[in-house]
Amino acid sequence: MSDRKRVYGPSVSVPPYFEEPEQPVFTRTRDVDRCRKIYLKLGWATKAVGSSYFESEKIKIACTVSGPRPSKTFAFRSSAKLNCEFRLSPFSTSVRQGHVQTVEEKSYSQMIEAAISPSILLHLYPKSSIDVYIQVIESDGALATLAAAISCASSAIADANIDCIDLVTGSSVLFNPNTDEYWIDPDYVDERARAAKGSVVMGYMASLGHVTQVWERGTCSPSRLSFLTEKCIKNAKDTRLVINHALLLEKSKSEDP
Amino acid sequence: MxxxxxxxxxxxxxxxxxxxxxxxxxxxxxxxxxxxxxxxxxxxxxxxxxxxxxxxxxxxxxxxxxxxxxxxxxxxxxxxxxxxxxxxxxxxxxxxxxxxxxLRSKYVPEIGDLIIGKIAEVQPKRWKVDIGAKQNAVLMLSSINLPGGIQRRKLETDELQMRSFFQEGDLLVAEVQQYFSDGSVSIHTRSLKYGKLRNGVFLKVPPALVVRSKSHAYALAGGVDIILSVNGYVWVSKHNENQHSSVSITRLEEEASESIYSNENDEIDGYTRLNISRVSICIKGLASRSLPLTQASITNFYESSLVFSNLQDLTVPKNMDQIAMEAMQ
The missing domain is CATH 2.40.50.100 (RNA polymerase II/Efflux pump adaptor protein, barrel-sandwich hybrid domain)
Structure with a gap:
């Protein structure tokens, strides 16, 4: 006896035919040396001590800073503790993510913390903690997103008027270890489609000319690494222009009355 | 140069x-x-x-x-x-x-500053008070007046009923007593000018806009009192007739009644409520335009705002700008 509640398919059926997915098209219209256009807005979050919104074509990052505030722990600290929390929104990448912070996000948090902590005068804030929350609304390539997050976090810290020796700007480059090819500020398509297995991400303090952190992946000769580092530094200086302009504009706007 | x-x-x-x-x-x-x-x-x-x-x-x-x-x-x-x-x-x-x-910086405490704070935590023999500085301030149990104005050492029984004096979320006005090198401060409320805040509205403005002066508590027209604390916290309340600015230590017991730690607000009539709202809007208007907050500037702004009888009209940015122009002349 057949099950009345079950809907049977047709007796003659054909398996569905799916078209082959198109291979990614190289959408990079800008030069290999050229970074994406940047939009930066400071002080968007009224409740936070400092905040910044960073947009670079498809990359969209919001960052807020809380503190310096009393540390939760009772142990005495002679300098402030910097806590970074990097989170990708579930809809930010091509593959939907969960809400729980992944291992990758935690490692990115540590990388951002390592990049921006040398710039902050933490010894001026004993027994305190500074919390930086970075929320990626849209990502377009892991390398460029990490670099943008560093710049966004540093500009939010400056907006919070936390004493720092300089602002840290992030920069990224993708390179092919077998050829002389490289791509500044690579996007998702660059990372996926190009025959590139090497990358450099850097945190740079443009005013003092100090490199705070460098992450290099892939086989690379010292001379090549030096060349790529110079390219990153140039890109970081360009990003610093935007942050400076936004900061001064914010201050001059506030001073006008 | x-x-x-x-x-x-x-x-x-x-x-x-x-x-x-x-x-x-x-x-x-x-x-x-x-x-x-x-x-x-x-x-x-x-x-x-x-x-x-x-x-x-x-x-x-x-x-x-x-x-x-x-x-x-x-x-x-x-x-x-x-x-x-x-x-x-x-x-x-x-x-x-x-x-x-x-432009916007955290409040840096100085000894003698009049500050408004919010109880953040109750700890043994002390309260932690959020005063908008880098560190929370410390209000010791020995630094408050007991209800009834009794002058004695604070005992274990007082320590057990600390939450009957101040509990988490309570607002208080106090004075900075000591400043420590790590940025934390000790505050006290050992005067009838200070203590728990009731019958009013709390506002937060940038500390840089509050001008340090001899007195930070003012009585305005319309039965409204304001406390412009140096840390940028503002309290706008109903005028208190029984507010004793200074009481000799011998009369403290008579003056400091049980009501100083009461959580109950008094009855506030509609006219006073409207005036409290008007003064609050005026202070917000001054702060949003980065104008200094003094008794004179608030009074001028308040008087100029009386043109608009409806408070909703007063909140329109164009009207606010017009009032600010008049008040600052």
Whole structure:
């Protein structure tokens, strides 16, 4: 006896035919040396001590800073503790993510913390903690997103008027270890489609000319690494222009009355 | 004069395209006419921008001066024979002392400051009070008046009923008693001028806008009292007839009734409520326009605002601007 509640398919059926997915098209219209256009807005979050919104074509990052505030722990600290929390929104990448912070996000948090902590005068804030929350609304390539997050976090810290020796700007480059090819500020398509297995991400303090952190992946000769580092530094200086302009504009706007 | 040097090499013209905050300045409006949605070349932006901004604005890491005769103040650090800015703000000079004053900064306590705080935590023999500084302030059990004005040492029984005096979330007005090197402070309420706050509205304004003066508690027209604390917390309340500014220690017991730690608000009539709301809107209006908060400025703003009988009309930005213009003349 057949099950009345079950809907049977047709007796003659054909398996569905799916078209082959198109291979990614190289959408990079800008030069290999050229970074994406940047939009930066400071002080968007009224409740936070400092905040910044960073947009670079498809990359969209919001960052807020809380503190310096009393540390939760009772142990005495002679300098402030910097806590970074990097989170990708579930809809930010091509593959939907969960809400729980992944291992990758935690490692990115540590990388951002390592990049921006040398710039902050933490010894001026004993027994305190500074919390930086970075929320990626849209990502377009892991390398460029990490670099943008560093710049966004540093500009939010400056907006919070936390004493720092300089602002840290992030920069990224993708390179092919077998050829002389490289791509500044690579996007998702660059990372996926190009025959590139090497990358450099850097945190740079443009005013003092100090490199705070460098992450290099892939086989690379010292001379090549030096060349790529110079390219990153140039890109970081360009990003610093935007942050400076936004900061001064914010201050001059506030001073006008 | 302060020697403010030309910014470092990272200001030189760049190939990078820059998009910036669509601002209110005329300079940017001119640029916007030529460029779509604010996409302008780095060199053009900076040339135009450098002409328009105040020359004394600096960003972190920017060299303020390399003249050895100057001393460094707040918001600066010394490196390689030069004084550099550590915050974004305006350069200020007092004789040989150079400092950078950020627009919005956390409150830095000084002994004797009148402050409003919020109880953050109850700990053994002390309360932790949020006063908007880098560290929470400490209010010791020995630094408060007992209800009834009894003058004695605080015992274990008092420690057990600490939450009957102040509990988490309570607002209080106090005075800074001691300042410690790590940024934390000790406060006290050992006067009838200080204590728990009731019958009013709490506002938060930038501390830089509150001008330090002899008195920070004022009685305004319309039966409204305001406390403009130095830390940027403002309390607007119903006028208290029984407020004793100073009471001798012999009469303290008579004056300090059980009601000083009461959580119950008094009955407030509609007219006073409207006046409290009006004063609150006036203070917010002054703060949003970065105008200094003094008794005179608030009184002027309040009197100018009486043109609008409906408080909803008063909150319209255009009307606020009009009142601000009148009040500041």
């Amino acid at each position: 302060v020697t403010i040097l030309k910014p470092e090499e990272f200001y030189v013209s760049s190939e990078a395209d820059i998009v910036n905050d669509v601002s209110m300045t005329e300079m940017e409006d001119e640029i916007m006419e030529d460029e779509q949605m604010g996409l302008v070349d780095g060199e053009d932006v900076l040339e135009e921008f450098d002409k328009s901004i105040h020359q004394n604005l600096v960003t972190p890491g920017q060299l303020v001066t390399d003249d050895p005769q100057f001393m460094r103040g707040h918001g600066t650090y010394f490196e390689d024979g030069g004084i550099y800015a550590s915050v974004a703000g305006s350069v200020q000079r007092v004789n040989k002392l150079i400092s950078v004053k950020p």
